[in-house]
Amino acid sequence: MADSGQEKTERATPKRLDDARKKGQVPRSIELSMAAVCIAASAAIYALGRGTAGQFAELMRGSLSLTAYEAVGDDVIWPALTDAGGQAILLILPILGATFLAALAAPLAIGGWNFSSQALMPKFSKLNPLTGLGRIFSARGSVELGKGIAKVVVIGLIATVLLKGLTSQMLGLSSEPLNSAIGHSAALAGYSLLVLSCGLVAIAAVDVPFQLWQHSKELRMTREEVREEYKESEGSPETRGRIREAQKALARGRMMQEIPTADVIVTNPTHFAVAL
Incomplete structure (x- = not known):
């Protein structure tokens, strides 16, 4: 049996990495996934925002142009609402599709796709409040707190600079025609979200190497464990x-x-x- 007092100085063997993967233990970066989803959504809004916003305006105008008699008649109002809802879904489908693809692609950059039935099993040890407090005040908990503070600071600074640069354009929306103002507002929203997402990319660029290092550290082995594994396999x-x-x-x-x-x-x- 491996001596628990030994330091874990050896890198994980392929067998240990494979066993950990079967248990659902793979490196993951929430910051990377969040950044990818936000960039995909904001880029889609920025690219399609003007046209989509104009089509939404026309859709709402058509939906609200029913007469009083048509609005209270079930044979008119429900088909109209159903048709409007279907058209609205089709309008936002490209944005939802880009977001969905980004959410699927982000794990490929770190850890890859992994489906583990063992990871779905309930772990009653997590219900222990003392264990939960230990996780909160652990080194990992401190890192998560630091990332949260960094996100607030970075996003806050970017938002401040962004608002100063776009103030004149936002104030000028009131003097534009309605259709133009709607499209311009959507473009500004997409651009603002895209710039803010760049701040998340900066945080993800720091978080990804840390998560890889942390995962490697958690799976390190003692020399005795390496010898025992070699004996079991050979x-x-x-x-x-x-x-x-x-x-x-x-x-x-x-x-x-x-x-x-x-x-x-x-x-x-x-x-x-x-x-x-």
Whole structure:
């Protein structure tokens, strides 16, 4: 059994990494996933915002143009609402699609996709309040707190600079025609979200190496654990010796069976004989 007092100085073996993956233990960066989703959504809004906002305005105008008689009649209002809802879903579908693809692609950058049934099993140890407090005040908890503070500071600074630069454009929206103001507002919203998302990218760029290092550290092994794993996979020296002796005996048996079929036997009285 591995000595629990030993320091874990050895890198994880492929077997240990594979076992950890089966348990759902893979490196993950929430910051990277959040940054990818925000960038995809904001880029889609920025690219499609003007057209989508204008189409939404036309859709609302058509939905609200029903007469009083049509608005109270079930045979008119429900089909109108159903049609408007379907068109609204189609309008936002590209934005939702970009967000969904980003959420799927982000794990590929760190850890890859991993589906583990063991990770879905409930762990009652997490219900222990003392264990929860230990996680909060652990080194990882301190890092998460630091990341939270960093996000507030970075996003706050970017938002301040952004508002100062866009103030004149936002104030000018009131003097634009309605359709133009709606499209311009959507473009400004997409641009603002895209710039703010860049702050999340900066935080993710720091978080990803940390998560990789933390995962590697958690899976480190003691030298005794490495030796025990080698014995389990390769067998003990005594077992390997017995296997080699059995293989030699089997080979000698096959050679003795083939001697009667040989045409000539060349012998060395001291060391060996060769049957041809």
